[in-house]
Amino acid sequence: xxxxxxxxxxxxxxxxxxxxxxxxxxxxxxxxxxxxxxxxxxxxxxxxxxxxxxxxxxxxxxxxxxxxxxxxxxxxxxxxxxxxxxxxxxxxxxxxxxxxxxxxxxxxxxxxxxxxxxxxxxxxxxxxxxxxxxxxxxxxxxxxxxxxxxxxxxxxxxxxxxxxxxxxxxxxxxxxxxxxxxxxxxxxxxxxxxxxxxxxxxxxxxxxxxxxxxxxxxxxxxxxxxxxxxxxxxxxxxxxxxxxxxxxxxxxxxxxxxxxxxxxxxxxxxxxxxxxxxxxxxxxxxxxxxxxxxxxxxxxxxxxxxxxxxxxxxxxxxxxxxxxxxxxxxxxxxxxxxxxxxxxxxxxxxxxxxxxxxxxxxxxxxxxxxxxxxxxxxxxxxxxxxxxxxxxxxxxxxxxxxxxxxxxxxxxxxxxxxxxxxxxxxxxxxxxxxxx
Ligand code: SDX
Numbered sequence: 001x002x003x004x005x006x007x008x009x010x011x012x013x014x015x016x017x018x019x020x021x022x023x024x025x026x027x028x029x030x031x032x033x034x035x036x037x038x039x040x041x042x043x044x045x046x047x048x049x050x051x052x053x054x055x056x057x058x059x060x061x062x063x064x065x066x067x068x069x070x071x072x073x074x075x076x077x078x079x080x081x082x083x084x085x086x087x088x089x090x091x092x093x094x095x096x097x098x099x100x101x102x103x104x105x106x107x108x109x110x111x112x113x114x115x116x117x118x119x120x121x122x123x124x125x126x127x128x129x130x131x132x133x134x135x136x137x138x139x140x141x142x143x144x145x146x147x148x149x150x151x152x153x154x155x156x157x158x159x160x161x162x163x164x165x166x167x168x169x170x171x172x173x174x175x176x177x178x179x180x181x182x183x184x185x186x187x188x189x190x191x192x193x194x195x196x197x198x199x200x201x202x203x204x205x206x207x208x209x210x211x212x213x214x215x216x217x218x219x220x221x222x223x224x225x226x227x228x229x230x231x232x233x234x235x236x237x238x239x240x241x242x243x244x245x246x247x248x249x250x251x252x253x254x255x256x257x258x259x260x261x262x263x264x265x266x267x268x269x270x271x272x273x274x275x276x277x278x279x280x281x282x283x284x285x286x287x288x289x290x291x292x293x294x295x296x297x298x299x300x301x302x303x304x305x306x307x308x309x310x311x312x313x314x315x316x317x318x319x320x321x322x323x324x325x326x327x328x329x330x331x332x333x334x335x336x337x338x339x340x341x342x343x344x345x346x347x348x349x350x351x352x353x354x355x356x357x358x359x360x361x362x363x364x365x366x367x368x369x370x371x372x373x374x375x376x377x378x379x380x381x382x383x384x385x386x387x388x389x390x391x392x393x394x395x396x397x398x399x400x401x402x403x404x405x406x407x408x409x410x411x412x413x414x415x416x417x418x419x420x421x422x423x424x425x426x427x428x429x430x431x432x433x434x435x436x
Contacts, residue, residue, distance in 0.1 A: 011039050025060055042416040049312070052236075053244065054407065058091060058399050059235045063313035068320065070233055071095070079323050084228040085109060085170075085198045088395035091233050092166055092402065105167075106197065112164075112171040113192035113201065115139075115179075116146045123183045132180040132387045133265040139176045141258035143168065162405075165253045166398045173257075173394055174198065177387045178205035184383070199224045202391075207379060219334035223327050223374050230320040230367060231392025233399065235313075239263035239270060243397045244404045248413040253401055260397045261390050267307070270389040272368040273375075275307035277382045280341045280348075290347045298357045306352060308345075308369030315362035324370045331377050342373045 006017040007030040016038045019031045029052050036042050045051045061068045068075045071090050078087050082096075089097045089105050097105055119142060126135055147168055149161045171192075179189050182205075190205045200216050203224065208214035234240065242263035247256040264270035283293045297304045311318060332339060349365055352358040368389075375385050404410060 009039070011041065014039075023055070023060075025062070036416070042418070044418055047312070048241075053241060053413070054236070054404065054409075056235065056400070056403060057094070058403060059233045059396070061235055061313060063311070063315050066314060066316045066319045068234070075230060075319060076323065079226045079229050082229065083197070083199075084225045084232070084392070087229045087232050088170060091395045091399040108167045109171045109198060110192070110194045110201075112168045113175055113194075115143075115172050115175055119143075119146060120179070120189065123179055123189075126183070128184075130184075131265075132177070132184065132384055133261060133271075133390070135180040135183075136173070136176060136387055136390060137258045137261040137265075139180075140169070140173060140261060141255050143172060144252050144254035147254075162253065162402060166402070169253065169257060169398065170394060174202050174391060175205065177384070177391055178202060180387070181206055181381070181384055184381075199228070203378075217334065219331055220378050223331045224378065226323065226327050227371060227374060227388065228392040230323060231371075231389050233393065233396025236400075237269070237312075238266070239393065240397060240400050243401050245413045247401045247404055248411065253398065256401050257394065257397050260393070264390055264393065265386055270368075270386045270393070272307045272366070273372045273385040273389060274382045276345070276368055277341065277372045277376070277385070279307045280344050283344060283348075284340070290344060291351055294348065294351050294355065298355070306348070306358070306363070308365055309352060309358065310361070310363040311366045314364065314366065317364045318366040320367040321365040321369055324367065324374065325365075328370050328373050328377075331374050335377055337377050339373060339376060341376065342370075345370060345373060 001021055001023075003020050003022055005020040007020055009016045009018065016035075018035070021029050021031060023029070032043055043051070057071070059068070059070055060072070070078060070087060071094055073090065073096075078090075082090075085105060086097060086102060089101065119139065122139060122142065123135070147165065149164060175192055182189050187209055190208050192201050192205060196204055199221055203216050203220065204214055206214075236244075239260040243256045243260035246259040247253075251259075267275045279293075283290060286293070288296075294306070297306050328342060331337075332342060349369070352363065358364075371389075372382060372385050375388055376382070380388060
């Protein structure tokens with residue numbers, strides 16, 4: 001937090017001192033909130049590579065060391081010893097639930113698992129090939145029309161209203177995801193059941209049907225819990241920043257999360273998990289070797305990407321990718337699946353990890369590289385992969401949205417720019433028109 005240290009800037013013959021602050025893990029920031037007032041200049045930082053948007057107590061990650069902790073707990077520990085709904089509680093409330101709170105949270109998630117029957121009909125208006133991320137974002141924003149308790153944009157939303165909206169969202173988004181899958185395969189919706197816990201309920205809604213029940217295998221349940229935990233938050237990534245930015249205009253939680261879903265859809269972000277499988281399928285269909293594909297990527301000079309590789313923050317192996325890769329082997333063995341895509345992914349990783357092009361650019365597998373292999377093994381189609389990412393990331397979005405509203409420094413987010421367009425000019429005679 002605040003230190004006695006200052007950063008001195010000399011600009012146009014004047015010297016300015018800016019306060020320096022440090023975080024819990026000794027990260028250092030220079031507070032430039034008075035930069036324009038003192039110097040008349042703004043800072044320019046494409047992609048916000050060097051710019052912090054806020055202080056946050058939710059997630060800590062160290063890109064050099066490959067460390068990721070939620071509220072101080074290492075993800076390795078949480079993936080091994082907790083269920084996704086407990087990690088969601090931790091992210092949203094700042095501490096692990098005790099036995100009573102766990103039971104209450106579970107009961108609330110069940111109570112709010114259904115959606116208004118009128119919303120069911122929305123699904124039938126989408127074209128057959130509608131991407132589930134388009135459906136998910138529209139349905140989540142539409143929740144604000146059925147549950148208006150948070151839609152009046154009142155500055156001081158009562159905590160109770162925010163907590164109910166958060167619980168509704170956590171539970172209903174899972175139902176919406178499963179319904180969008182059933183719609184895409186032309187099967188009837190399977191409703192949530194109160195005798196099943198979060199992940200089991202999801203799997204049942206996805207894969208059971210009126211004519212056959214679905215056997216929920218413990219290995220699949222464990223893999224799904226781990227995947228959702230590993231996606232649960234990741235500090236100020238693109239989609240979380242979208243949730244915070246939209247939320248900074250005092251937009252309700254549902255619409256702010258809708259913005260996060262749209263940002264996550266991008267192939268450079270959460271959409272990469274679907275792109276990894278597309279890439280592996282392209283390699284298989286091209287008849288080229290994996291080495292030839294990697295060579296094409298290198299010679300494309302950034303035109304062609306190795307999806308599932310690289311990260312803005314991690315300049316080492318993404319700790320989540322390590323856990324997912326290990327989980328891959330376990331799930332495929334338990335389900336007796338031999339997926340050639342896994343062999344191809346492992347071959348691609350081993351080639352890239354020995355190649356100077358990737359090593360020199362700190363390009364390692366990220367969370368998206370192996371996750372699709374597990375989703376495939378579970379039976380989830382690749383169009384649903386980013387929906388799965390969104391389900392995992394939801395508690396993080398909720399926690400970050402809440403934290404930003406509770407921040408004493410809460411402000412409407414509105415970056416500045418450097419204008420490079422034409423100087424002032426008037427409408428020429430020939431350009432004038434009087435037709436209105
Ligand atoms: C997620 O931010 C988060 O926390 C995100 C996330 C989360 O949990 O929320 O972790 C989830 O989004 C993971 C990332 C998923 N995206 C992909 O897998 C898409 C492929 N990756 C790239 O698009 C890229 O690595 C980014 C966008 C993820 C990060 O890019 P940066 O930080 O903007 O880095 P850059 O584009 O400046 O790349 C530096 C160099 C460039 O080459 P040079 O110009 O120096 O010659 O590395 C190259 C890039 O061309 N490069 C790649 C590459 N990623 C970067 N070359 C080939 N394949 C890649 N994947």
